[in-house]
Amino acid sequence: MDALTLLTDWLPSWAAHLVVALDLVAVMAFAAFSSMRMGKSPLWVLGLLVPFVNVAVIWYLAYSRWPRIDGEEG
Numbered sequence: 001m002d003a004l005t006l007l008t009d010w011l012p013s014w015a016a017h018l019v020v021a022l023d024l025v026a027v028m029a030f031a032a033f034s035s036m037r038m039g040k041s042p043l044w045v046l047g048l049l050v051p052f053v054n055v056a057v058i059w060y061l062a063y064s065r066w067p068r069i070d071g072e073e074g
Contacts, residue, residue, distance in 0.1 A: 039067050 011019070032042035040061065047057035 035061060038064065040064070 028045050028048065031045040031048060035044045036042050038061065044057060044061060048054045
């Protein structure tokens, strides 16, 4: 059972969609903030919306250089 089905059991459909949309916006905002701290463009998070591309984006960002961890100046 997915999260939307669980929400629509006790919420009206518009409220359930609002909860899911707010969750999506929060995830995208945190991902954009993280990519900016890495020195990458925040537009990378748009790849998270595309199925199968999101896995490649996550792997690319995970294995790219992190200036703060590598000791480089940002």
